[in-house]
Amino acid sequence: MIVQPVLVVAAALFSLGIYGILVRRNAVMVLLSIELILNSVNINFIMFDTMLADSLMQGQIFTIFIITIAAAEVGIGLAIVLMLFRNRQTANINEFDLMKW
């Protein structure tokens, strides 16, 4: 398998995630875009792990850690969005101006 196309597609997924974060208005959709970014990082880690053939398999181990942390992040993030929705009756991030002065 050639390395470069996979890496370029991973970079494209990363920038698509950035685009989603900047453009989306719904907070849940922003969290979805963050998942896209984490997924692109995972692809990069696995690709370099296979490419370098590391004896400690650090690429795979880091990917497993990233997946675990991402699961925790989604749980906390959705809890925060839920609490904001309960207080504000909306999930649109441009209406969350609690910390703006």
Added chain:
Amino acid sequence: MEIFEIITYFLLLALLSTAIRVVTTSNVIHAAISLVFTLALTAILFLMLSTEFVALVLVLVYIGAVIVLFLFGIMITRAPLGKNAELDNDKNKKLGAAIAGSIFLLFSYILINGFDGDVTITSGSSTELLGEILLSRFVFPFELVSFVLLAALIGGITLARKDEALIDEDQV
């Protein structure tokens, strides 16, 4: 070997198109379902790179748990199902496309110039070795991550819990 390359390119193309759909569709449910397809295609890519344990973890944790959580979030926050023109902030669209495009160009320039070559796919399982490494060399971060998950569990319950519930308990 030729057919393998063709399959890889089709896979990458499908990955890209589903990812584009995640960020451009104006339907929240479609975005979540497209993310399922993106993750499934990523798992297939991991399988082709002979890292089958990570592929299985991706399917179990992401497609099995995280997406369900997302669908719960979408339903509970009463995001308008179906097409919704209000989903995107049109003011930010040009800026977002410019920033994302420049990041993509920069990254792909660096990656194409920095890395080259072929990956030889080895047959056979690496899961046993991975488990041994995870529980010997990386056992401290492994335990640390379990504490992080516990903290996230408690934090999630604390955040999502209604304050009235506490008051009701006091009254009872």
